[in-house]
Amino acid sequence: MVLVMGSTHDYGSGNGTASVAVIGGVSPYAYLWNDSDAQTSATATDLVGGLYTVIVTDNAGCSESDTVTVILLAIDEISHAVEVKLYPNPVRDELYLKVTGLTSDMTFSILALDGRVISEGIVEHSTSEVIYSVDMKSYPKGIYLVRMIYKDKVITERIIIQ
Numbered sequence: 001m002v003l004v005m006g007s008t009h010d011y012g013s014g015n016g017t018a019s020v021a022v023i024g025g026v027s028p029y030a031y032l033w034n035d036s037d038a039q040t041s042a043t044a045t046d047l048v049g050g051l052y053t054v055i056v057t058d059n060a061g062c063s064e065s066d067t068v069t070v071i072l073l074a075i076d077e078i079s080h081a082v083e084v085k086l087y088p089n090p091v092r093d094e095l096y097l098k099v100t101g102l103t104s105d106m107t108f109s110i111l112a113l114d115g116r117v118i119s120e121g122i123v124e125h126s127t128s129e130v131i132y133s134v135d136m137k138s139y140p141k142g143i144y145l146v147r148m149i150y151k152d153k154v155i156t157e158r159i160i161i162q
Contacts, residue, residue, distance in 0.1 A: 001022060001023070001024045001025035001056065001058055001062055001064045002022070002023040002024055002064075003020050003021070003022060003023075003054070003056060003064050003065075003066040004020065004021040004022075004023065004113070004143055004158055005018070005019070005020055005054075005066050005067075005068040006018070006019045006020075006021075006068065006156075006157055006158045007019065007052075007068045007069060007070045007071070008070070009049075009070065009071045009072070009073050010047060010048050010049045010070050010071065010072045010073070011073055012072065012073065014046055014047065014048045015046065015047075016046075016047040016048065016049060016070035016071070016072075017043055017044065017045050017047060017070070018033065018035075018043070018044045018047055018052040018054070018068045018070055019042060019043040019044070019068075019158075020042055020043075020054050020056060020066065020068075021042070021143050021158055021160065022042075022056055022058070023113075023143060025056075025058035025059075025060070025062060025064075026058045026059040026060040026062075027058065027059060028058075028059055029042075029056050029057065029058050029059070030056070030057045030058075031054055031055070031056055032054065032055045032057075033052055033053070033054050034052060034053045034054075035047055035052055047070045048070070048072065049070050049071055049072025050069070050070060050072075051067055051068070051069055051070075052067065052068055052069075052070060053065055053066070053067045054066060054067075054068075082099065082100070082101040082102055082106070082150055082153075083099070083100045083101055084097060084098070084099050084148060084155060084157075085097075085098040085099075086098075086146060086157055086159060089159050089160060090159070090160040090161065090162040091136050091159055091160070091161055091162070092136070092137075092161070092162050093135070093136060093137050094133050094134065094135060094136060095110075095133070095134045095136050095146075095159060096131055096132070096133050096134075097123060097130075097131070097132040097133075097134070097146075097148075098129065098130070098131050099123050099129070099130045099131075099132070100128070100129045100130070102123065102124075102125035102126060102130065102150070103125055104125050104150070104151065105122050105123065105124050105125050106122070106123045106125070106148055106149065106150040107120070107121070107122050107123075107148070107149045107150075108120065108121055108122075108123065108146060108147065108148045108149070109146070109147045110134065110144055110145070110146050110147075110159075111144060111145045111146075111147060112142075112144060113142070113143060113144070113145070118139060118144070119134055119139075121134065136161055139161055140161070141161050141162055142160070142161055143158055143159070143160055143161075144158070144159050144160075144161060145157070145158055145159075146158075146159055
């Protein structure tokens, strides 16, 4: 069983998330996060900045654990933060990148788990919300990474193609 970890930032109000995707093992999977609520789903929500560990147990009784960081952004970072939403996830045909707050262009790459770049693009800056679509119909089912580079920041999110 391989665990692929992801997270979103806490913008100062305990609104971060931590997530895990499982490759292999025998489904269904049981999840246990070490947050104060001991959440039991693939995504733990309403998290403050910090380290979070999940234990995943498959239907055959095998367990794996891994840790992810939820980053707390400082007030000056929040005011300059770019918000990115990838949807739908899991995706079938079209992946949409919804981006707000760009003051310059953002590049993105969609990567297979072995590191191969399967798609690349540029989201041009705008004073308003930008929605960019990526045709995913020709890619096989599986887990992929979306790496977005904006100024000196790199954001990586996982997506699942069904």
